Amino acid sequence: AGLHGRKLQEPWLMKNLAFINGKFVGAKSGKTFEVDNPASGKIIGEVPAMDASDTKEAIAAAHAAFATWKNTTAKERSKLLRRWFTLLEEHKEDLAIILTAEAGKPLAESRGEVAYGSSFLEFFAEEATRIHGEVLQPALPNREMLLIRQPVGVAGLITPWNFPNAMITRKAGAALAAGCTCVVKPAEDTPFSALALAALADKAGIPPGVFNVITSLKSDAAAVGNLLCTSPLVAAISFTVSWPPSPSLVSLMAAISVNGGATVLLGGAPHTAGALFYQPTLLTDVTPDMPCVATEIFGPVVAISKFETEEEALRIANDCKSGLAGYFISQDVSQVWRVARQLEVGMVGINEGLISAAEAAFGGIKESGLGREGSSHGIDDYTEIKYLCIGNTHL
Amino acid sequence: AGLHGRKLQEPWLMKNLAFINGKFVGAKSGKTFEVDNPASGKIIGEVPAMDASDTKEAIAAAHAAFATWKNTTAKERSKLLRRWFTLLEEHKEDLAIILTAEAGKPLAESRGEVAYGSSFLEFFAEEATRIHGEVLQPALPNREMLLIRQPVGVAGLITPWNFPNAMITRKAGAALAAGCTCVVKPAEDTPFSALALAALADKAGIPPGVFNVITSLKSDAAAVGNLLCTSPLVAAISFTVSWPPSPSLVSLMAAISVNGGATVLLGGAPHTAGALFYQPTLLTDVTPDMPCVATEIFGPVVAISKFETEEEALRIANDCKSGLAGYFISQDVSQVWRVARQLEVGMVGINEGLISAAEAAFGGIKESGLGREGSSHGIDDYTEIKYLCIGNTHL
Amino acid sequence: AGLHGRKLQEPWLMKNLAFINGKFVGAKSGKTFEVDNPASGKIIGEVPAMDASDTKEAIAAAHAAFATWKNTTAKERSKLLRRWFTLLEEHKEDLAIILTAEAGKPLAESRGEVAYGSSFLEFFAEEATRIHGEVLQPALPNREMLLIRQPVGVAGLITPWNFPNAMITRKAGAALAAGCTCVVKPAEDTPFSALALAALADKAGIPPGVFNVITSLKSDAAAVGNLLCTSPLVAAISFTVSWPPSPSLVSLMAAISVNGGATVLLGGAPHTAGALFYQPTLLTDVTPDMPCVATEIFGPVVAISKFETEEEALRIANDCKSGLAGYFISQDVSQVWRVARQLEVGMVGINEGLISAAEAAFGGIKESGLGREGSSHGIDDYTEIKYLCIGNTHL
Amino acid sequence: AGLHGRKLQEPWLMKNLAFINGKFVGAKSGKTFEVDNPASGKIIGEVPAMDASDTKEAIAAAHAAFATWKNTTAKERSKLLRRWFTLLEEHKEDLAIILTAEAGKPLAESRGEVAYGSSFLEFFAEEATRIHGEVLQPALPNREMLLIRQPVGVAGLITPWNFPNAMITRKAGAALAAGCTCVVKPAEDTPFSALALAALADKAGIPPGVFNVITSLKSDAAAVGNLLCTSPLVAAISFTVSWPPSPSLVSLMAAISVNGGATVLLGGAPHTAGALFYQPTLLTDVTPDMPCVATEIFGPVVAISKFETEEEALRIANDCKSGLAGYFISQDVSQVWRVARQLEVGMVGINEGLISAAEAAFGGIKESGLGREGSSHGIDDYTEIKYLCIGNTHL
Incomplete structure (x- = not known):
């Protein structure tokens, strides 16, 4: 029902329980909510309606798991992320079917999103082992100065309905690579892609508590979000919101x-x-x-x-509170650099519309957000720089 | 009066007006407030008591100046910052006397702070020309992918009483190097060091509107701070606060x-x-x-x-909401790495107490703050990464 | 015979022909030579005795393949390298048996070498997509300055008998990742590991001409080596030699x-x-x-x-024409830094003897060689930096 | 005489002795040779005709100085290089007059070269403090892996007649920044610019033995060059040669x-x-x-x-054994990338002819040379990467 008559190869990927500390569980309250297919209006399933108390438990699990996960080697984390990636690849058709069912986008686009989503797990599997620090030239004799990078702790990840798969891997891939653990709260409309990702993370051997998913209603979003933002056990929050459809x-x-x-x-x-x-x-x-x-x-x-002139075009384009991406067509190399530098956006497509890639830095300026996801910079916000100064080396 | 009988070589460094758009000006309201020497309680001078309307004007000046400052070459900005640095070096004794007068710290410490403060201008003068972008390996054929870094815009810089000189150069040096302009709001207790820096910035040839200083009372701090945080013309805020003395x-x-x-x-x-x-x-x-x-x-x-054991020492040290710096003494190389990695702080001094340096990343974790100042990372928050994707190169 | 009674799962991995342009071929002269097991003296097989004319053909094949290989995306090269890595993993026991047979080292050590060898293919598969260039801050207005990195061309790779597997992957992994093609000349004593690697490269889908192996006698080494060093079609040479056993x-x-x-x-x-x-x-x-x-x-x-003192120990250790690796035991953190900095070697093991890793930079100073292999630096010598200056952007 | 009637502000910049170990000295043999102005044929002065035995002494001085120079902080070296830069700026007109006298180029071009030459000292003064190492993600638990960079030792620098000032600063600036000492052998035709640089290095406080200049005849070039290339006390050679005028x-x-x-x-x-x-x-x-x-x-x-087509133009341009720089005019952004990537040269000027800058990487491919000068990469060949592996950290 709701899968447009399509059948999953692996029906167990369609979970109706949330995922905390390595276990698929219901809400403490026992409440659930139904999720429909926005293209047909048909109900496709139900999931736990979790509230702040469930969230607290998920945070606690993530916090406990952090104590050991942060001390794994980058290589171990890399291998687990790659295994997760491989499982996404193996189950890509099922994941696309689930995604289309809950988000309503055409299957071709869902397949594209699943490929895009899994690419982040591959990219961050490789990036994990490259989170290098620096050995600085000491400003004074007789000392060593180093900068190392360490995971910040538990990350709360709040994701939107329009990319139910890729928004999670883009955040969680970076967080786990860095050595953080996380609590994911997907949009009310699209919890099933998140839960399928959890099922595959579990199968990949990612330890209990490292990746948690709580499902909740919009009416509980304020309480849940507030807890994620204010809990002293949560060190970082990453959220992407989209206008409601x-x-x-x-x-x-x-x-x-x-x-x-x-x-x-x-x-x-x-x-x-x-x-x-x-x-x-x-x-x-x-x-x-x-x-x-x-x-x-x-x-x-x-x-x-x-528009008549380049200046006018830039004025129209920049007269705007948001600044995620801008696109233009030009073969003139001087104009390409000029307009690309002056467009007030985080991403510029020049003679190209499909610019997203795990290797690139995704993000906007002005009211379109803070920070960058994807690329090596996508890991920055999940790490702290720690400065070590070793004195009295007597050389 | 209030300078402990010391005389400035260049009395004009002791300004009693704020600095907006390249001019030393009073508050619109005409109000002023007195500043005392906390070691003697004697009044050393008075400065404008500016409010939100003055702040608005400073922001507007910084915003207007940004339109041209952002398009200067890094080399031009580098030269101006170096000239500013040279002027600080030339006037270091006067700057130390002013600092001691308003902050109450011993002259030897003020001299140390002025040297530390000027080192940021030198460091960021050099860093300006090294804000490089990346040419990525494109994920697909027939395209080029680049990441460039551009200044965010106007930065609001709020600084504390305990380092009235160096906290400003650490922030403003990075901001100006990146191509940002700024509005500085020093602590009510210590406006004179900020104004002396403004006088020297002006003399160095830094253009009007690029570096502005507004002086205000604590009673106006909420309104002024609120405007800096909410004005759509301000793109970034950096503030360091200290407990009141x-x-x-x-x-x-x-x-x-x-x-x-x-x-x-x-x-x-x-x-x-x-x-x-x-x-x-x-x-x-x-x-x-x-x-x-x-x-x-x-x-x-x-x-x-x-404490008896390393574990116990770490437990005591980490049982704390703040995490700026930690220090320990040990000659054991394994312990050094172990404890340095496990201390929950942003900076670790090992067999060394004086660890601050422009080359190093200063900052804390937990409730001790976000972000890093100094080092190449000190520029990060004043820049945005912009992703350019050039398609159809047909190679 | 010569495999100590061990049987290969996949006997086709034991090749008795060289590998040029995607085909297993004999020498033009029809000559062959026998290879023995240095632990038993028994003959384990024979391979073509190639001379300069065969080498010329291999170089020509590599040069022709370069024209298309250099224009593949880094992602395509990455996938092929990873597939090659996966095949090495799958056939690791066979590869270890072959290695032990021709090099005479214990099977446990051969297993270790095969794991080490395959790790370079994985590492460089990941590194391929990270060969980034730089967007510089232009020194003058109205221009853009970029540095990009491009493959140098055909690389000649000459490898020794003591690590018949890993010395090849450490060089060829880097070369192929960069976009170079290569001609490998393994030691006369140990051609079979090289040929098994060729068989797996072929199976992985690495295109003809990208990876070539020529087998030759020591008596032909001068002519073959000379051609590799002087051919205008060869852009880089990497060789590691070991004293004869x-x-x-x-x-x-x-x-x-x-x-x-x-x-x-x-x-x-x-x-x-x-x-x-x-x-x-x-x-x-x-x-x-x-x-x-x-x-x-x-x-x-x-x-x-x-020795009596640290100074004396350093003097003894540094009084030497070679400088590959040095090792010492010390728990004193000051001494660790002091001695590590003063030892005249390329690699220092401190309280650790097994320091080799694909992530680390392997190499020596003084008469122990030039350049570094492994780590991101291992790719440097296979790339050229190209500086692009785009003028008249009129911004 | 020979200065075209121009007078030096500081005649002592025109030295007629070589510079070894902080002293201006003659050849041991007492021999000298005359230098003429190639535009007028008039003799402008004479300098020592040094041979291998003088060179040996200079190498010994550089080697002895290296023992302490390598242990200076980068900051100290940076300050000395900047002081040297400042002195070049102060004496730029005299340096241009000397350069024109011995090289015959118009004064305007000599002024340009002196500015270009001094820019390397400024650039590398700044770069010295940024020769950072890396703290790697260890491949195995219980260890730390670091890469540091150390100076290689004495560098022999052989420079040509056509850029008698800038070719020296481009090499020596990088060498000294890295912590190397050097022996410079300028072209027979143009020793005076080199000696003026030595006089200013001395005045800047660069310690004896760190920067040495030997002057010699072409007839001694083979013996001198051979010694620089084969002496075990010389760790690196950088030479730029030009066709004789x-x-x-x-x-x-x-x-x-x-x-x-x-x-x-x-x-x-x-x-x-x-x-x-x-x-x-x-x-x-x-x-x-x-x-x-x-x-x-x-x-x-x-x-x-x-030419008719882009392909034809590329074929003509690339059908060449040398590959230093190439230039082309095009406004088409796709063509710009395509041609820039395919031109077989080290540097590409696009719509711009004057592309040299201290910030950029100068160098060629094919027979035009190895390595890059200028830019952060200009320091690479003067440093060795040293890998430190600290085991048994027991975390």
């Missing part, structure tokens, strides 16, 4: 824009597939105040503006 | 400890120099709950505990 | 030392196993001019000297 | 090309200024076999070839 809101914002004078080039109307869908839409003649320009509409609506 | 509080905490059973080895009483002083004090027979152990007493009181 | 020479040098006054603590005589063996031997009362001290005896003879 | 040879090669069918667009004849000059010359209709194409003509003769 809302076809009706997308419809409203498009309509307001059109009423305000925008011209519809394509689409611009509810989808025949029903209220859960909206047509791919292209709008022109837009003005900066229209919602299709002024806000992150988070739906299949693209607003097109004309 | 309070001989009476130190006295009280020592007394409670002694009442609780601690033994006084040395000192333990008010100083003959008066109520503004407290005797250097050594306490033994202390317990974990005594204020001299459980809190950052921030006065000349040292509590000594005995 | 000679029990009689070891015996002679020990005897001269004993005649000169050295005391035998252990061994010191021919082995009952026959002329191909020598007893493990400890000598004391040695002087600097004795052959057991003054030369690399390259046999199981250890000379022990007493 | 020969207007008659340039004339001959141009004439042969024209006879072979090349068309003269500009120049193509001896200069009215006399036999020591040749006209700036542009040739078209050239063929690959003409000397103006096939050889490094090392004179003001440029050969221009037409």
